[in-house]
Amino acid sequence: MRIADVGDLWWRNAVFYCLDVETFRDGNGDGVGDFTGLTESLGYLEQLGVTCIWLMPFYPTPDRDDGYDISDFYGVDPRLGTLGDAAEFIRTARSRGIRVIVDLVVNHTSDKHPWFVQARRSRNSKFRDYYIWRDRPTRNQKNMVFPGEEQSIWEWEPKTEQYYMHSFYRHQPDLNLTNSAVREEIAKIVAYWLTLGVAGFRIDAVPFLLAAPGSPDAADPHEFIRDLKRFVRRRSSEAMLLGEVALPHPEQLEYFGGQDGGELDAQFDFTLMDAVYLASVRGDATPIADALRSRPKTSEPVAWGNFLRNHDELTLQLLTDEEREEVFDALAPEPYQRIYGRGILRRLAPMLNGDPRRLRLAYSLLFSLPGVPVLYYGEEIGMGENPELPGRSAVRSPMQWTPERNGGFSPARPSQLPGSLTTGGFGPEYVNVRNQQMDEGSLFHFIRALIARYRTTPEIGWGDVELVEHDTPGVFAHILRTDHEGGMLALHNLTAEPATVSLPSAADIGGEVLTDLLHPREIPLQAERATDVHLDPYGFLWLQITPPGGAIV
Template sequence: MKITDTSDLWWKTSVVYCLDVETYLDSNGDGIGDLTGLGSRIDYLADLGVTCLWLMPFYPTADRDDGYDVTDFYGVDPRLGTHGDLVEIVRTARDHGMRVIVDLVVNHTSDKHPWFVAARRSKTSPFRDFYVWRDEPPENNVNAVFPGEESTLWELDEKTGQYYLHSFYSHQPDLNIANPTVRDEIAKTIGFWLQMGISGFRVDAVPFLIEVPEGKEFADPHQYLRDLRQFLRRRSREAVLLGEVNLPYREQTAYFGSGKGEELTLQFDFNGMQAMYLSLARSDPRPLAKALRARPAIATEAQWANFVRNHDELTLDKLTDKERDEVFEAFAPDERQRVFGRGITRRLPPMLGGDPRRVRMVYSLLFSLPGTPVLFYGEEIGMGENPDVAGRLAVRTPMQWSDARNGGFSTAAPSRLAAPLPEGGYSPAHVNASAQLNDEESLLHFIRRLAARYRISPEIGWGEVEILEHDAPSVLAHSVSADVGRMIALHNFADEPARVTLSLAEEPDGTQLSNLFGPDRFELDDRGRVECELPAYGWAWMRVARPGDGRIG
């Protein structure tokens, strides 16, 4: 792939870091994280190598779905701060080379949102058509998003005697995307936050956002995504739409659009993530290699976002029932560690038994895969979940800054914290940022080194992937190439050492492989082959150093 003008494509080589302001750092001792607390940690994030902050919802909320039940799309939750505090975050982040993107949660509102409060007053309310209503629910009235928590998709509003649609929780009525006034309101919301200095949006549940309700007319839902992207580009050439689209690849590509950056800018690679966990469960890289080969080609103006963990359950819905059971058995053997019949409510280190070799191999893999790496707060220090917290909230515990009371998150009484901290081996006494900052061999410093190497290896963000054939069944060998060069990564999924012989006969005479994390250089033999050894769960990044290319490393 040829790299051309990169001025507006900053996200091609960005390191994204997702955090919830409410659980990051409390500055005033009320037990709730806030924007002022976040502001005091911008230096920490910059040193980590973060170039894009993704803020989970900070809007006013009824707080029945951890902030995703929004009551005011233009507001800032007063518990977290003010618009002025947010602007200060954006400015300070810019000063440190970071952009800020925010969650765009507009497929539904809270039932406490003024629009819905007005809509349910009467059938003639001007806000009635902001939502989707029926006299009787359809026969297919099963909630597949939250099985076990929500049984239906349609909820009776007793005052007006009609049912309203809620694809998620019953207290989150769906907005009617077929209503042009609703679409205009969403555009105004986007425009407002862009004017505040925001550089883009993580778009929540995109397929649900553009799904046209039965009985409503809207000729081309994807045209709406194209319209949003065009609006975004008019307001800010650098702004992005990072979409949550958990669909098979063949369906997912439609959300990029058919042309150059017509719809979503980036999409999370859910298929690759799930295949990775299957490979980890089997100690066999073939499922992940198969997924990477199946990744569709996309335009230069689009990108895959790679992740190990996000803020929801670790969904495994794209695996077969048998494959999902394999992953469950390996990483969530207790039924309490599973949710909705499809997901795991654990963080990576506990799933891998705390094995630092295996944990580091996974993060090396994350940063070496073609695309943009996305971290969830606390991953950089190896935080665990709190098994005493139900469901997906188990992984949304306060950031562990030190071994002090409440992990340095807050001076409030533990009973007043936004969420309870884990106990045992993953408590702040054992896992915290302060201790790891002072330990050059810690996971935190390891993630720093990965981020730094990723940032000066543009072929990873811009390049095209090739799975390399070799003779070591436990090793994934992949190559990423762009006009600036080529790198090769090796990852051993087994608990035994592996010897890998690579054939690079297509490279010119005099080519070497240069270790990107050490001084070693490997010569190709007269048949263009090179032999590498990896320890158990070992990994390696190597630059293909052609004669006279002058690349770093």
């Protein structure tokens, strides 16, 4: 794919950074992160190289599900600031070259939302059909999202003597997306935030949005996303839709809109994420290669979002039972580190025992795999989880800015914070922004350098991938090109032993010289035979392929 052929689709080479306003930085000293603190931190994110901030829910909420239980789609949680504060943040971010996308959570509302408050009072309420009601539960009623926490997807409402559906928690009644009035409300929500300057939306749990068990049948469950995409494009030429679709690759293709597109602009690649962890614990690159081979082709210039961690559990649901146990045993050996039988409640740095070689290898993979990288706040400094916090909150502790009290997150009393900070070797005394900014050898500066190189290597976001065949199973090798020659070659040694890779001849690779993009050196390619390249334990290389007569960028 040639870059010139696809237009100004900014998300194809963006660097996404996910954060929760509540836990990022306290700007007014009350113990809770807010838009004031976030706006004051934009210089830091600009220094890191972030080009798009993804905001987790910041709307008014009873806060029983970390803000995903929304009671007003048009406002800002008063603890986090005002609507004016949010608008000023969006404007200021854009002035620094950073776009902002926000969570669009329309699977459900809070049971405190005015729509549901009225709907549950009377069967004759005009909001009754905004939700899904049954006289008796459906046969398929097991809760699959939170097994062990919620037994059913149906909850009895005694006042009106019917059950309402909740694919998630019982305090989050599902919206009825087959109702045209609900779709009109969603269009108003989208238009509102686009007017305030957001550059797109991350859509939560898309498969449940369209085809939750027990929801009313629709003629075409994908019609809603197609309509939403058309509406967004009419209101903003730049706005994009990023979807959370934790399904195998063939099924994900349908959420792009099939071969012809027309639905989501980008999706998180859960298959590849699982494969990276499986390959890492095995020291065998095969799962990564298989995952990339299984990515469906599409004529649309859509994007795959690559990530290592996010705000939820590290879900391994796309692995087989045996593969999942391999990863569990290696990275989450204790039962309290696991949840729902499918996920891990840990951040990356502790999972890798803080080994700087393995951390750098993991992030080198993240930024060099075909697609766009998505970072979760604190990853750039190697923050750890806090197992004292319940459930998924373990990976949602406050950002660690300094080694001082409360990690520099807030001057308030620790009891006023939205959660306690990590302790021990990954606590703020040892892991914080200030110390790493002053240390040129820190993880922060390493990731900053990767971002800078990623931003000047368009093949990663725009190019087509070629897997390089060789005889070293512990090394993953791939080429990314936007043309038939040249491009970028990346090598990653997933093992604790040194490795030598025999690369194809210059003619097969399409170049004469390999220029190291992370270190100042060159590797000439042999014209008629293989070229051997050495990798240290957990070593990696980003190599620009210079074609005959080509210029080195």
